[in-house]
Amino acid sequence: MGATRLRLLEGAPTTYEPLLSWVEEVAELTQPDRIHWVDGSEAEYRKLTDELVAAGTLTRLNPDLFPNSFAAFSDPADVARVEEQTFICSRNERDAGFTNNWMEPSEMKTKLKGLFSGSMRGRTMYVIPFVMGHLDAEDPKFGVEISDSAYVVASMRIMARIGTDVLKKIEETNAFFVPALHSVGAPLEPGQADVPWPCNPEKWIVHFPEERSIWSYGSGYGGNALLGKKCYALRIASVMARDEGWLAEHMLILKLTSPEKKVYNVAAAFPSACGKTNLALLDPTIEGWKVETLGDDITWMRFGKEGELRAVNPEAGLFGVAPGTGWGTNPNAMRAIAKGNSIFTNVALTDDGGVWWEGMTEEVPEHLTDWQGNEWTPEAGRPAAHPNSRFCTPIDQIDMLAPEYFAPNGVEVHAILFGGRRKTTIPLVTQSRTWANGIFMGATLSSETTAAAAGAVGVVRRDPMAMLPFIGYDAGDYLNHWVRLSAKGNAARLPKIFLVNWFRRTKDGGFAWPGFGDNSRVLKWAIERIEGAADAVETPIGFVPTPESLDLDGLDMTPEQVEEAVHFDADEWRAEVPGLEEWFARFGGSLPLSLTNELEGLKKRLG
Numbered sequence: 283m284g285a286t287r288l289r290l291l292e293g294a295p296t297t298y299e300p301l302l303s304w305v306e307e308v309a310e311l312t313q314p315d316r317i318h319w320v321d322g323s324e325a326e327y328r329k330l331t332d333e334l335v336a337a338g339t340l341t342r343l344n345p346d347l348f349p350n351s352f353a354a355f356s357d358p359a360d361v362a363r364v365e366e367q368t369f370i371c372s373r374n375e376r377d378a379g380f381t382n383n384w385m386e387p388s389e390m391k392t393k394l395k396g397l398f399s400g401s402m403r404g405r406t407m408y409v410i411p412f413v414m415g416h417l418d419a420e421d422p423k424f425g426v427e428i429s430d431s432a433y434v435v436a437s438m439r440i441m442a443r444i445g446t447d448v449l450k451k452i453e454e455t456n457a458f459f460v461p462a463l464h465s466v467g468a469p470l471e472p473g474q475a476d477v478p479w480p481c482n483p484e485k486w487i488v489h490f491p492e493e494r495s496i497w498s499y500g501s502g503y504g505g506n507a508l509l510g511k512k513c514y515a516l517r518i519a520s521v522m523a524r525d526e527g528w529l530a531e532h533m534l535i536l537k538l539t540s541p542e543k544k545v546y547n548v549a550a551a552f553p554s555a556c557g558k559t560n561l562a563l564l565d566p567t568i569e570g571w572k573v574e575t576l577g578d579d580i581t582w583m584r585f586g587k588e589g590e591l592r593a594v595n596p597e598a599g600l601f602g603v604a605p606g607t608g609w610g611t612n613p614n615a616m617r618a619i620a621k622g623n624s625i626f627t628n629v630a631l632t633d634d635g636g637v638w639w640e641g642m643t644e645e646v647p648e649h650l651t652d653w654q655g656n657e658w659t660p661e662a663g664r665p666a667a668h669p670n671s672r673f674c675t676p677i678d679q680i681d682m683l684a685p686e687y688f689a690p691n692g693v694e695v696h697a698i699l700f701g702g703r704r705k706t707t708i709p710l711v712t713q714s715r716t717w718a719n720g721i722f723m724g725a726t727l728s729s730e731t732t733a734a735a736a737g738a739v740g741v742v743r744r745d746p747m748a749m750l751p752f753i754g755y756d757a758g759d760y761l762n763h764w765v766r767l768s769a770k771g772n773a774a775r776l777p778k779i780f781l782v783n784w785f786r787r788t789k790d791g792g793f794a795w796p797g798f799g800d801n802s803r804v805l806k807w808a809i810e811r812i813e814g815a816a817d818a819v820e821t822p823i824g825f826v827p828t829p830e831s832l833d834l835d836g837l838d839m840t841p842e843q844v845e846e847a848v849h850f851d852a853d854e855w856r857a858e859v860p861g862l863e864e865w866f867a868r869f870g871g872s873l874p875l876s877l878t879n880e881l882e883g884l885k886k887r888l889g
């Protein structure tokens with residue numbers, strides 16, 4: 283270590299110069315009181331969580347109910363991703379595209395340096411080496427997050443592989459790592475008391491795609507602060523994927539085994555809070571079909587040696603939406619959570635030291651402490667848990683985890699579903715006519731906004747491949763990348779593409795389809811379509827099921843009710859076309875020609 287090295291770096295567990303000099307630079311800028319190099323051990327986790335309990339950030343749950351588990355309550359103004367304050371600072375504005383906020387990189391750096399200057403005063407600066415995907419992958423994707431939040435360290439330990447082994451491998455292989463800098467933006471002056479959830483009203487979630495770096499300021503929450511997740515594994519990784527010839531997608535991935543013991547892996551892209559975790563942990567309601575989980579939020583895909591599309595889940599944990607996750611709807615998630623080792627954020631507390639949220643149990647507790655610390659009874663007239671409250675749980679606690687989750691080369695993908703939350707228009711399931719038509723379905727995906735991002739809820743917006751807030755470059759270039767890359771795959775082995783909608787409503791306003799475990803009936807239909815076994819009606823948008831072609835065994839629905847879920851409505855689709863045209867117009871010249879052709883074809887077929 284050089285003689286001029288900052289005193290704070292004494293005892294650093296590494297001699298890796300690129301890392302040391304970055305850590306030093308950040309320490310000089312942010313002026314923390316001390317530096318802690320995260321080793322990822324259990325002892326360290328115990329110490330950190332003890333400290334967080336003492337600080338009031340975490341509440342230890344009753345170990346008889348949830349062993350080694352904690353609840354955190356955020357600042358009420360720091361409860362979701364902040365898309366308005368999320369930036370892609372490519373050198374040229376054109377490369378950020380119309381779906382991203384952009385600022386000139388050096389201007390942004392100047393602004394951020396001002397904000398980060400002294401931002402860790404009075405705090406510990408944690409250095410978290412992490413890898414997204416497997417440590418023994420052919421080309422492991424490393425990152426180092428620097429954060430002044432111990433809650434972030436504890437959560438990152440659940441969500442990614444972190445610590446000493448990762449650091450060693452970075453050094454040994456002279457590896458590139460994504461520098462991911464995070465500060466809650468709440469320095470402490472000498473003698474100043476801390477608050478349980480420090481954050482700053484001003485928030486900036488910034489990505490420099492050419493440099494492959496991340497700067498996140500002001501928030502301690504989820505996708506804003508756990509930088510391995512959306513910031514790296516989607517926004518920065520999508521840029522790496524463009525340059526290196528693969529795909530970084532907002533998809534779950536599940537392994538489906540038929541009664542004949544044939545295996546099909548299904549990937550599915552749904553926007554935030556639209557059912558990925560639930561589908562990934564699905565308990566089939568049909569005989570003989572088995573689902574195992576591979577991933578619930580992010581899927582990295584590349585073509586294998588035979589031109590087959592292969593997928594891995596780069597994450598190590600679940601950061602799942604709590605409300606709606608219950609023993610009735612998602613018992614597999616509940617079993618994983620019940621094993622403990624979890625951090626809950628913005629859920630309600632039961633009087634016996636457990637957690638509760640809307641939809642967890644059918645019976646509503648008579649008394650709770652709500653996510654803001656207030657007394658709560660069923661008469662309160664407000665939810666007890668925040669709508670975007672989350673459970674953070676190690677993925678290997680899922681009993682139904684597929685063994686292939688641990689395979690560095692992943693699994694072959696046989697089907698891709700695109701889905702959104704639409705009250706009308708989009709049938710339960712539609713098989714695309716062709717691969718290009720399937721990409722069109724993804725490119726025009728639409729969904730009502732949810733509580734997963736700050737802002738209005740329930741507004742329909744286009745969300746290409748469920749990646750609208752996560753594409754790290756120009757959205758037209760992104761769609762072109764899909765088109766060009768897939769042309770390199772083995773055409774016969776390309777996955778079949780389907781559009782799904784679990785959220786269609788009946789005239790009475792209820793869900794037209796029971797969803798959850800019964801979505802296995804849709805998976806079965808999709809597989810039978812691939813095998814040429816199930817019937818379908820050809821419509822202008824693709825193939826939809828005949829009511830008889832869906833396995834409805836044991837389902838309490840009349841044929842009319844099924845029809846309401848699966849039917850194609852020409853009038854609704856004609857009304858959809860202007861929105862599609864408007865959407866495509868926003869791409870300017872960067873939209874792939876094949877997609878323009880798809881829209882023209884659809885218009886012709888609709889008449």
Ligand SMILES: Nc1nc2c(ncn2[C@@H]2O[C@H](COP(=O)(O)OP(=O)(O)OP(=O)(O)O)[C@@H](O)[C@H]2O)c(=O)[nH]1
Pocket residue numbers: 552553554555556557558559560561578579601602603604605606607611734784785793796797798801
């Ligand atoms: N009606 C209905 N609701 C569903 C279904 N699947 C999921 N949901 C609800 O949708 C909400 C979000 O579901 P998740 O599975 O957590 O969504 P996600 O896509 O994993 O969300 P992120 O983690 O934010 O990306 C929860 O409240 C679920 O209960 C379904 O099939 N039908």
Ligand SMILES: O=C([O-])CC(=O)C(=O)O
Pocket residue numbers: 362363503504505506511512553554555579601734735
């Ligand atoms: O990123 C987050 O905060 C949570 C999440 O998974 C999403 O919004 O899709």
Ligand SMILES: [Mn+2]
Pocket residue numbers: 555558559578579601602603
């Ligand atoms: Mn999820």
